[in-house]
Amino acid sequence: MNKIQKLFKIIGTGFTKDQYYESMNMALKRLDNEYTMLHYPLYAKESDSFFQAQKNLTDYCISLLDPIKNKVILEIGCGNGVQALYINANYFPLMITGIDINNANIEIANKEKDRTNTQNVKFLAGNAQNLSHISSNSVDVLINIESAFHYPDKPAFLKEINRVLIPGGQYLIADILTNRVKKDGLMKFWGKSMVYHFWNKEQYEEEFLKSELVIHYSEDITHKVLKGWSNYRNWIPKIKREMFIQNVVYKIFYVINARLNIYFLKNRQQYLIYVGSKPDINNTVV
Numbered sequence: 001m002n003k004i005q006k007l008f009k010i011i012g013t014g015f016t017k018d019q020y021y022e023s024m025n026m027a028l029k030r031l032d033n034e035y036t037m038l039h040y041p042l043y044a045k046e047s048d049s050f051f052q053a054q055k056n057l058t059d060y061c062i063s064l065l066d067p068i069k070n071k072v073i074l075e076i077g078c079g080n081g082v083q084a085l086y087i088n089a090n091y092f093p094l095m096i097t098g099i100d101i102n103n104a105n106i107e108i109a110n111k112e113k114d115r116t117n118t119q120n121v122k123f124l125a126g127n128a129q130n131l132s133h134i135s136s137n138s139v140d141v142l143i144n145i146e147s148a149f150h151y152p153d154k155p156a157f158l159k160e161i162n163r164v165l166i167p168g169g170q171y172l173i174a175d176i177l178t179n180r181v182k183k184d185g186l187m188k189f190w191g192k193s194m195v196y197h198f199w200n201k202e203q204y205e206e207e208f209l210k211s212e213l214v215i216h217y218s219e220d221i222t223h224k225v226l227k228g229w230s231n232y233r234n235w236i237p238k239i240k241r242e243m244f245i246q247n248v249v250y251k252i253f254y255v256i257n258a259r260l261n262i263y264f265l266k267n268r269q270q271y272l273i274y275v276g277s278k279p280d281i282n283n284t285v286v
Contacts, residue, residue, distance in 0.1 A: 035112060037086070038079040039146040039174075040261065040271070041228035042221070050235040053228045057174075058083055060224075061145060062091055064217060064275045065170055070094045071140035074164060076128045076157075077147020081109025081121075088121050093141075099126040099133065100147075129156040134164045142171040149176050152197045158211040161278075168280035171213065174273045177201055201272065208274070215276040222271045229265070232258035 034051075041053030042060055062068065069092045075084050078098030088096050098121065100106055109123040124133050128144070128151055142161055151157050161171050178198035199207075208215055236254050265271065 035080050035082050035108060037083045039083070040225050041231070042224050043227035043231070046231065046234075048231065050232075053231065054083075055086060056228070057225070058086060058145070059090075060221075061143070061172055061174055061273065062087065064219075064273065065141060065172055067091075068093050068141050072138065073097070074134060074139040074142045075099070076131070076142065076144045077150075078105070078109060078123060079147075080105050081112050081123050083145065084109070084121055084123070085112060085116055085118055087143075088118060089116075093120075095120040095122075097121075097134070098123045099128070099131065101125065101127055101150075129153045129160065131160045131164055136163050137166050139164045140166060140169050142169070144172065145174040146176060148173055149196060149198050154197070154199060155207050155210070158207060158213060162212045165278040167278060167282060170275070170277050172273065172275050174271070175199075175204075177204065177270050177272050179268055179270060198269070201270070204272070204274070208276075212279065213276055214279055215274055217273075217275040219273050220270055221273060222265055222269075225271045226262060226265050229258055229262050 036051040037054040037058065039054060039057060041048075041050055042057035043053065044056045048056065068087075071093050073084075073087065073093045073096040075087075075096060075098045078084050078100045079102075081098055084096045084098040087093065098109060100109070100123070103125050106123050106125045113121055113123065126133050128147065142165060148154060148157065165171065176198065178200050180200070205215075232254065236251050
């Protein structure tokens with residue numbers, strides 16, 4: 001893809017979900033000279049790069065689970081695979097399977113897997129609401145970070161979590177929730193093209209009650225993520241004279257995305273984590 005095509009991809013990034021993630025992968029690779037994760041940053045210290053702030057969020061989520069060493073992990077909504085490879089390199093699971101509906105993401109994930117010569121991670125294209133590639137009762141830990149807000153049928157997703165987990169297996173869902181009862185104005189129009197299906201907290205907890213899954217812990221980390229985004233000015237690459245126009249476009253892209261995320265988290269959304277398990281009826285105390 002030449003430079004002009006890349007510029008048009010960035011300029012049109014908000015029109016479809018697939019185009020958005022393609023643009024994000026291009027832009028974030030430019031930011032850190034490598035592919036980074038696709039989720040939000042979590043604040044730890046002012047000097048953190050964007051990629052480090054993303055790692056902070058991953059590390060925090062993993063810290064809420066029982067140790068995952070030698071466990072079979074399933075990451076739903078794995079994006080470009082960078083998070084799965086990071087978890088594998090730092091937490092030593094037995095194996096990780098990453099699933100994403102976007103074929104372009106899976107293509108990048110498999111290239112990154114080959115580049116890092118990783119053997120116990122595999123990436124598959126698939127739908128979170130119908131995990132046909134995954135056997136029942138086969139997964140120790142299921143991780144889903146910033147993907148469920150794209151799912152139109154989240155009850156089906158919760159049923160699939162329950163199906164694929166072993167009895168007693170854990171899940172972690174980190175999702176962006178809406179504070180609104182229904183979509184309005186721009187979000188109603190934009191949400192359709194971007195395949196946004198935000199739930200509010202009440203919807204989530206009602207559906208968990210209907211499911212067989214148990215919630216052990218939940219936390220609103222909106223303020224930590226907002227503080228993470230507050231460093232966005234430190235991440236913008238310096239504009240180089242030989243690529244001036246391209247760098248200006250990327251800078252605008254970074255600023256608009258960061259400021260939109262800050263606005264929505266302050267006014268319309270909240271960031272929640274749910275951690276729980278599939279009940280193990282054989283170990284239930286009577």
